[in-house]
Each structure stands twice: as C-alpha cells, then as structure tokens.
Amino acid sequence: MGTPADHLPPALSNDAINMLLQTAGIPQATAIAHPKVKAQYHSGYFLTLPHTDESCGPSELVLRVSGRHLPAIKTANEVGVMTWLSKNTTIPLPKAIAYSASTDNPISHEYTLLSRVKGVTLSDVYDSLSQEQIAHVLNQLIDFLCQLQDFPWDGIGGLVLNEQGEIRLGETVATLNIGGPYPTYIGYISAQVLKNVRLIQTHDKLAFMRDAVPRLESFVLALSAHADELNKVKLRLAHKDLHFANLVFDMSSGKITGVLDWDFSGVVPFIKWNPRRSSLWNGLDDATSFDEKQRLLELFTQRCEERGVSLLDDANYTSPLQESTQKAADFLRAIVEVSPRDQRQDLVQGWREIVLENIAQYGA
Known part of the structure; x- marks a missing residue:
C-alpha cells in the first residue's frame, strides 16, 4: 500500500x-x-x-x-x-x-x-526558550482553544466552501469513505465501525478479524439503545495536530504569529480534540521528548485551573460506556489501518483484545 x-x-x-x-x-x-x-x-x-x-x-x-x-x-x-x-x-x-x-x-x-507568516517554527527554538516564554506560549494556546470551544456545532465533519462562498459542514479525512457530516456521535461511530467491517470482509490481511464481525455488527446495533448517554458530548472544531512544529513564533514579542496545517482539522466530538496526543509536543524526536510533553501538560492543566478554563474537563468522557465505545472504534481503526501494511504486528493482537473487551460492554 x-x-x-x-x-x-x-x-x-x-x-x-x-x-x-x-x-x-x-x-x-x-x-x-x-x-x-x-x-x-x-x-x-x-x-x-x-x-x-x-x-x-x-x-x-x-x-x-x-x-x-x-x-x-x-x-x-x-x-x-x-x-x-x-x-x-x-x-x-x-x-x-x-x-x-x-x-x-x-x-x-x-x-x-x-x-x-513571519517568525520561526516554535519547535526549532523551543530549547532556547525561558520558562516565562513557555508559560506565555501555553497561555496563548489556551486563548486559541477557548475560542474554538466557545463555538458549538451541530454535526461532525470538515468545513467546505460552497459555490456562493458560504461555509458548510462536509467530509473531512476522518469521515472519508464513510460519508457525512454526521449529526450525532453514535451516527459517526456506527459509520466508522461498519466501514472497517467491510474492509475486514474483503482484505486478506484482515482475515484474522472475520470471526469478530458478528460481534461488531451487534455492537453497532446496540448503540442506538444508549443514544441519550453516548451523544452527551460537545461537538467542536479542532486542529487535531497542534504540536510546536505547526506553530510559528516571534522571538522578540514572544507571540505565536501563525498556526499552520489545518488540512486534517474538523468538527469532532470534543473527546477527540487531541486524538494522537500530539498537542504540546516539542517536535524533538529524542528520549526526553515524552517526559517534556508530560511536563508541559501539567503546566497547561495548572494554567487552565488558575484561569477557570474547562477545556480539559470538557474533553473527558461523560460515562464509562462512552469511553468503551470510543476505545473499540479507535483500536478497530488502528488494526484496519496497519495490518494491510504489515506494520505493528507485535501490537495488533493486543488491540484486537481491547476491541473485543470493550464491545462486550454491550453484550456483543
């Protein structure tokens, strides 16, 4: 592939x-x-x-x-x-x-x-920033995210311009091949799972998942019975890849002068605003990068609390069943994406067990 x-x-x-x-x-x-x-x-x-x-x-x-x-x-x-x-x-x-x-x-x-945009890529100069400058960067990111959080949407998908130059909801990469936009969380999850089921049924390298197809189909059928609980989630526009290599920074003013690469952004259930946990990554591929991201997350969380901002609280699952639903969909998607490429084969069987464990919450 x-x-x-x-x-x-x-x-x-x-x-x-x-x-x-x-x-x-x-x-x-x-x-x-x-x-x-x-x-x-x-x-x-x-x-x-x-x-x-x-x-x-x-x-x-x-x-x-x-x-x-x-x-x-x-x-x-x-x-x-x-x-x-x-x-x-x-x-x-x-x-x-x-x-x-x-x-x-x-x-x-x-x-x-x-x-x-005038400035330098933030990841390129991150190591030279003082703690005061880093705190200022985090405050600006909170301001940007609050603006996105303040605007509600009535569907899940991307944004496109029609012939009159008006903005409407449409497909984004996350909804590619499953249609959309979707007015509800369970509509989006159902379409995503059923698309992956079809791929499992047709791709030879996904044959090891075919015995789970009846259970996956039962899982989808069961979602609608829990619509009130599962659809209790905010729909917000998200960048979804807000790491420091996508931020342009002016050293003299300490201001972020540009947020780049909105290609894969879209309106998502807010629990998916940071799907790969890429936000706050410093752009450095070394052993200390993960620890530094965790440190930044702690600082970011502290700043949100001090400012009375509910960003991170609003991104939490609203029920254990909603968390199980999202985990099942996420790990099924991961299996379908990597197995045809013969990637991550040491992890795939563990992902399969996570999918089955979470759809079992529905009796599937």
Missing part, C-alpha cells in the same frame, strides 16, 4: 510555478526555494515576489502542492476551515491567496498558495 511519501508530487520547475502565479494574477517570483523539512502529504516552495505596487499582497508566499493521496477533500477542508477561522476567531493564520482543490490547473496538482 506504500506510505504517504510515495504519493508526493514530483519537483516543479520554476517555469511551471511562475505559470501558476500568472494564472492567479500574481507577478512572477524573483526567487523560489524548497523548505528543508519535507511533509508527508504535500511538497512546499517559498516564493519571493517583486516589491511593486502591482503585487497588491504579501511579498513572500508559500506554495503547498498536494500529492494524490486524498483527492479534493484535504485542500477543500483546509481552505474551508481557514476561511471560517479568519471570520470568527483571532487565531493567527496565513492568508489564503489562491487554491485549487482539483488538478485542473497549470501544475496538474491541487495546491494552496498562502502568505508566509
């Missing part, structure tokens, strides 16, 4: 990039450079524009060229979310100058053309 990097677009020539700029009504770039860091789902270019009256915009842009992993949905979702955020929050963002959610353009790939 390959990895996301296998689907990245080939390098673009300067001529191709300048042709794209021309079609967007933007002057040709005077310099084009590749970022040092490679992303899994897109290639990036830093563009410098001439300083003329005709530019009518930022003199530095970032071109993100998507691979063919997730046609249309990733680009449309990112632009929809950023558009909503710019209208309804003060969260600092790059400005979307132009985009295409199709391959019908001069570079034959989806792309977003964004203003370049």
